[in-house]
Amino acid sequence: MMNPVDGTGFSRESTAEVVTKLRCRNIWKIYGQRPDKALATALGGSEPPLTLKRRLEETGHFLALADVSFDVQQGEIFVVMGLSGSGKSTLVRCLSRLVEPTSGEVWLGGENLLAASERRMVEVRRKVMGMVFQNFGLLPHLDVLDNVAFPLRMQGMPPADRTAKARDMIELVGLRGRENSMPLELSGGQQQRVGIARSLAVDPELWFLDEPFSALDPLIRRQMQDEFLRLQQLLQKTIVFITHDIQEAFRLADRIAIMREGRIIQIGRPADILLTPVDAYVASFTEEVSLAKVVTAGSVMAKLPGNWDASRGHEVDAATPIEMLLPRSLAGTQTFVITREGEGPVGLLTSEIIAKVLANDTAQRVVR
Numbered sequence: 001m002m003n004p005v006d007g008t009g010f011s012r013e014s015t016a017e018v019v020t021k022l023r024c025r026n027i028w029k030i031y032g033q034r035p036d037k038a039l040a041t042a043l044g045g046s047e048p049p050l051t052l053k054r055r056l057e058e059t060g061h062f063l064a065l066a067d068v069s070f071d072v073q074q075g076e077i078f079v080v081m082g083l084s085g086s087g088k089s090t091l092v093r094c095l096s097r098l099v100e101p102t103s104g105e106v107w108l109g110g111e112n113l114l115a116a117s118e119r120r121m122v123e124v125r126r127k128v129m130g131m132v133f134q135n136f137g138l139l140p141h142l143d144v145l146d147n148v149a150f151p152l153r154m155q156g157m158p159p160a161d162r163t164a165k166a167r168d169m170i171e172l173v174g175l176r177g178r179e180n181s182m183p184l185e186l187s188g189g190q191q192q193r194v195g196i197a198r199s200l201a202v203d204p205e206l207w208f209l210d211e212p213f214s215a216l217d218p219l220i221r222r223q224m225q226d227e228f229l230r231l232q233q234l235l236q237k238t239i240v241f242i243t244h245d246i247q248e249a250f251r252l253a254d255r256i257a258i259m260r261e262g263r264i265i266q267i268g269r270p271a272d273i274l275l276t277p278v279d280a281y282v283a284s285f286t287e288e289v290s291l292a293k294v295v296t297a298g299s300v301m302a303k304l305p306g307n308w309d310a311s312r313g314h315e316v317d318a319a320t321p322i323e324m325l326l327p328r329s330l331a332g333t334q335t336f337v338i339t340r341e342g343e344g345p346v347g348l349l350t351s352e353i354i355a356k357v358l359a360n361d362t363a364q365r366v367v368r
């Protein structure tokens, strides 16, 4: 299992080649009259985070991001989770320089975005990044087709090509037949599908979603999450997904970064965050999340003995949640052989391990 505070390791349960797409180092964002001076104060001292925050506030400065570092790997869904005001939106805006960081580095592949000209950044935002926001951000006077084609129009794509591409995207998000509807004729979920289609039209290398489903009611929200996962299976985008909803984070993430008061306090796979929260604050978030639903067979399996006879045991895919194995475990299956696509058997999961994971779940609930 990876180190829970290690923001640099890629921890998906696959052996696919790891390529870092986005690299952020030591990002600070301080609002106020003299952010550079405030930053020097922050870097010069060794105060606890909350003391520093208060001291900067005394001089009229607001510490929105403090020393944020992480990598996002190609094809990964990286979820940033935190309560309102923890700095999530500021962070995602710093990545595209819609908000200018006070200090730090943002690398997109080999390009240092903080050194890029404003002209280059406009190009990056238009051609490389896709963005979806909570309030959909559709143009009310344009129909669905023209909304989706809009970023392609901004790129100067000829009308026939952009219409064809927009139609493909509309089909992809399941809105075929609604091309000529106006945004206000659509439900919230449908409007957000248009937002998603529009952001995908430019075929972005990096996809930022800032609370995209937060305005939707719970049932639609869940449907949209499923839809989002389906699209990601198909498209394999590199994604930074912002949410304040821990259940959503756990459902969608390959890895989660938990933010508090402008800092990332833990980065890890959902299972890592559940099993080894760095502190009581993180643990309190995860109280409502079921370990059995989140922990996968691959994340807690034991090593396969060298002399293992492949014909023994029931084969189960590494991505299977423990919960799905419970009925068979209770019915007497002692050992599951964990497999990964293209690799065959990679480990073993015993009923004993399953029981330990579930005991941890119970213990957490009893302690608090």
Ligand SMILES: Nc1ncnc2c1ncn2[C@@H]1O[C@H](COP(=O)(O)OP(=O)(O)OP(=O)(O)O)[C@@H](O)[C@H]1O
Pocket (backbone or CB within 6 Å): 031, 032, 062, 064, 082, 083, 084, 085, 086, 087, 088, 089, 090, 091, 244
């Ligand atoms: N221009 C600004 N000047 C001063 N403070 C700001 C500015 N913009 C944001 N902040 C502050 O920075 C903090 C982080 O805001 P941010 O919107 O990034 O949080 P968030 O985690 O996305 O919250 P929410 O989920 O409510 O959107 C907030 O306390 C906010 O008031």
